[in-house]
Amino acid sequence: MTQEAQHTACTKWGYPQLFLGALFGVALEAAHGFKVVAYLENDLTRLLLTLAHAHAVGLALVVLVWGGSGAALFDREPVALGRALRVGALLIPLGFALSAIQHPEGDPNLAIALVPIGAALVLVNLGATAWRALKA
Amino acid sequence: MRRSLCAAIVPIAVFCAFACDQESTRVAGVTQAEREGYIGSGSCQSCHPDHHASWSRTFHRTMTQNASEEAVLGPFDGRAITYLGTRAEMRRDGEDFVIRTTDPSGASREDVVTKTVGSRRTQQYLAERDGETVRLPIAYHVEEERFFHMNGAFLTRDPESEPASPQDYERHVTRWNDNCVFCHNVRPNPGRDEGAFDTTVAELGIACEACHGPGQNHASANRDPLRRYRLHLSDDADETIVNAARLDPERSADICGRCHGQRLTDNVARFLQEGDPFVPGENLAEYSEPLFCDSTLGGREAFAERFYLDGTARLTAYEFQGLLQSPCANPRPNPPRATPSAAHGNDALTCTSCHGMHEGDPRGQLRDVFAEQPDAMCTSCHADTSALPGHRLHPETEIACVDCHMPRVVFGVIDVHRSHRIEVPRPVLHDRAERLDACSLCHVEHPPSWSARALLQEVTAPDTDGGRDQPLLTRLFTGDAITRAVAATALGRVQDNARTRGALLTLMARDPYPAIRRVAYRALRKRVPALAVDDFDPLGSTATRRDQIAALRDRVPHQVVSPPPSAFPADDIEIGE
Numbered sequence: 062m063t064q065e066a067q068h069t070a071c072t073k074w075g076y077p078q079l080f081l082g083a084l085f086g087v088a089l090e091a092a093h094g095f096k097v098v099a100y101l102e103n104d105l106t107r108l109l110l111t112l113a114h115a116h117a118v119g120l121a122l123v124v125l126v127w128g129g130s131g132a133a134l135f136d137r138e139p140v141a142l143g144r145a146l147r148v149g150a151l152l153i154p155l156g157f158a159l160s161a162i163q164h165p166e167g168d169p170n171l172a173i174a175l176v177p178i179g180a181a182l183v184l185v186n187l188g189a190t191a192w193r194a195l196k197a
Numbered sequence: 198m199r200r201s202l203c204a205a206i207v208p209i210a211v212f213c214a215f216a217c218d219q220e221s222t223r224v225a226g227v228t229q230a231e232r233e234g235y236i237g238s239g240s241c242q243s244c245h246p247d248h249h250a251s252w253s254r255t256f257h258r259t260m261t262q263n264a265s266e267e268a269v270l271g272p273f274d275g276r277a278i279t280y281l282g283t284r285a286e287m288r289r290d291g292e293d294f295v296i297r298t299t300d301p302s303g304a305s306r307e308d309v310v311t312k313t314v315g316s317r318r319t320q321q322y323l324a325e326r327d328g329e330t331v332r333l334p335i336a337y338h339v340e341e342e343r344f345f346h347m348n349g350a351f352l353t354r355d356p357e358s359e360p361a362s363p364q365d366y367e368r369h370v371t372r373w374n375d376n377c378v379f380c381h382n383v384r385p386n387p388g389r390d391e392g393a394f395d396t397t398v399a400e401l402g403i404a405c406e407a408c409h410g411p412g413q414n415h416a417s418a419n420r421d422p423l424r425r426y427r428l429h430l431s432d433d434a435d436e437t438i439v440n441a442a443r444l445d446p447e448r449s450a451d452i453c454g455r456c457h458g459q460r461l462t463d464n465v466a467r468f469l470q471e472g473d474p475f476v477p478g479e480n481l482a483e484y485s486e487p488l489f490c491d492s493t494l495g496g497r498e499a500f501a502e503r504f505y506l507d508g509t510a511r512l513t514a515y516e517f518q519g520l521l522q523s524p525c526a527n528p529r530p531n532p533p534r535a536t537p538s539a540a541h542g543n544d545a546l547t548c549t550s551c552h553g554m555h556e557g558d559p560r561g562q563l564r565d566v567f568a569e570q571p572d573a574m575c576t577s578c579h580a581d582t583s584a585l586p587g588h589r590l591h592p593e594t595e596i597a598c599v600d601c602h603m604p605r606v607v608f609g610v611i612d613v614h615r616s617h618r619i620e621v622p623r624p625v626l627h628d629r630a631e632r633l634d635a636c637s638l639c640h641v642e643h644p645p646s647w648s649a650r651a652l653l654q655e656v657t658a659p660d661t662d663g664g665r666d667q668p669l670l671t672r673l674f675t676g677d678a679i680t681r682a683v684a685a686t687a688l689g690r691v692q693d694n695a696r697t698r699g700a701l702l703t704l705m706a707r708d709p710y711p712a713i714r715r716v717a718y719r720a721l722r723k724r725v726p727a728l729a730v731d732d733f734d735p736l737g738s739t740a741t742r743r744d745q746i747a748a749l750r751d752r753v754p755h756q757v758v759s760p761p762p763s764a765f766p767a768d769d770i771e772i773g774e
Contacts, residue, residue, distance in 0.1 A: 103246075103247075104246055105246065165429045166244070166245055166246065166247050166248065167243065167244035167245055167246060168244075168422075168425055168426070168429065171426065171430075
């Protein structure tokens with residue numbers, strides 16, 4: 062039962078994020094293809110948006126994998142851990158994307174603070190899951 | 198589990214070992230500049246990519262470069278030029294750029310170019326000779342795309358003999374270590390020790406730290422992201438680096454004045470042994486004083502020829518002096534260093550009022566805001582004055598404020614430039630100072646007294662006596678070398694008619710200074726675009742030039758102009774640098 066609830070939650074979260082992340086990637090490719098100056102002229106902007114795309118897709122897959130197998134490692138339904146992963150998987154790409162807007166020279170804007178917060182949430186989930194996996 | 202931990206620790210250990218190795222390598226090879234905290238423009242790029250990019254496109258960056266495919270602009274493809282009997286061949290020898298000279302006796306020498314200086318108008322070449330770095334006698338004219346001899350770069354006469362003596366041929370071979378190095382590099386140090394040189398620079402060319410000061414403390418401090426974001430979100434200055442925009446006008450101008458204002462120091466020995474101690478943000482006057490017409494060297498006024506009689510600089514690299522003499526920067530009248538004026542205070546004009554080091558066309562680097570409206574440089578402060586009835590005698594679409602208040606009367610780098618002494622045009626007074634006035638640069642057939650009367654200025658009898666009050670078309674021949682160069686260049690911009698073309702042809706044929714013949718021919722080419730650069734060689738032999746002038750007289754419609762008896766004064770000035 063625990064596995065099924067988290068599986069559903071992660072599936073409902075993961076696939077839409079995977080789709081949006083992939084769609085964002087296509088948008089970036091289009092920006093390359095059509096030589097959109099606002100995207101190409103600033104290396105840091107391009108890096109941040111690329112990181113946003115990569116993390117959106119990658120973390121969506123992590124959410125799906127964890128919902129499919131990781132949650133089952135716990136005796137009780139890991140509700141908090143599941144939420145931490147999903148929120149973290151959202152905050153990281155969101156932080157990268159938002160921090161690319163009107164950033165100071167050489168640094169992302171303050172929205173980049175979302176990234177370490179999201180990373181901490183994801184790591185809590187992955188750390189706990191890894192621990193359970195080693196104990197299993 | 199243990200295996201996992203090992204897998205995690207190994208990369209960390211490798212990273213630490215690499216980092217330690219980098220540090221030890223740097224310390225082992227530490228230079229004076231590194232000890233003083235200079236880290237190079239490459240270290241600035243990662244955090245300041247926009248500023249690095251905007252600087253990279255300037256001629257400051259390429260002021261001095263190691264000789265390379267990218268840096269060397271002249272085609273070293275075996276082509277040669279012969280000047281007064283000596284042949285110079287420019288060719289490649291593997292990776293090297295070689296200039297081989299063969300004099301009339303057949304003796305030859307090879308110089309391997311190690312560095313280049315300049316990249317906009319001309320590019321000079323440096324080579325090692327007897328443990329010193331010297332500037333070679335052959336340079337490349339970037340705009341004309343041809344090599345030329347340096348005798349044609351300065352206001353000096355043709356050598357008296359042809360073929361020239363080796364001394365004449367190498368007249369402008371100068372030592373880089375204690376000359377050019379000071380203004381064309383970051384933190385230069387000639388490193389002179391008992392006559393020998395161990396010259397070092399923090400970075401070749403004019404890079405970030407030339408204007409912002411050493412960056413090591415800044416880079417170290419700003420590895421802390423919290424510090425960076427605190428600065429991003431506040432208007433506080435970062436105390437670890439110099440930002441000219443936050444300096445008062447005087448200190449800001451000092452940064453540019455270090456190179457754009459020839460200076461004198463009381464402690465030459467220190468400069469030669471340890472380098473120029475000035476660091477951006479400091480008071481330049483603590484270490485050196487700008488040269489003025491009455492500056493003395495060894496008790497005698499050795500620099501008067503570099504100024505007009507009214508003290509206005511007539512050579513480039515004196516822009517700082519021009520600023521100091523300008524009412525707009527009145528905190529520092531001549532002699533400089535007075536108290537700030539009530540009129541300007543901290544809003545006084547400084548270099549960056551008009552020039553942007555990270556913006557604008559690299560040729561001049563005027564700030565973007567003035568690209569479309571150059572008059573805004575003046576009207577942003579003097580809107581009331583410019584609107585006064587009768588102030589503007591010409592349409593603003595034709596004549597800008599700077600055309601009258603910063604006339605082109607300064608010679609340098611085989612070109613004529615604007616004076617940076619901002620002033621009211623006073624044709625008669627300027628004529629007394631033996632300089633061409635702003636009005637005459639366009640009204641070439643009228644004397645200064647005519648212009649003065651048009652400006653409702655008083656003209657007295659002595660102003661028109663004693664050989665004074667000549668129109669530009671006469672001063673083109675009777676003026677000193679700089680006046681002739683200024684006049685010739687002016688003819689390239691205005692008044693295209695048969696007489697001005699004839700006057701330029703006569704100047705090209707008769708002037709004893711190759712640099713003046715060059716600027717005269719360039720002015721003629723502006724009038725007659727069909728003429729090719731190679732149709733006239735200002736440094737060609739007398740016979741060659743005679744033939745070329747004859748051919749040009751056939752092609753160019755002109756009125757024959759004969760120079761007056763007082764043309765080309767025998768006691769003319771010669772300025773080698």
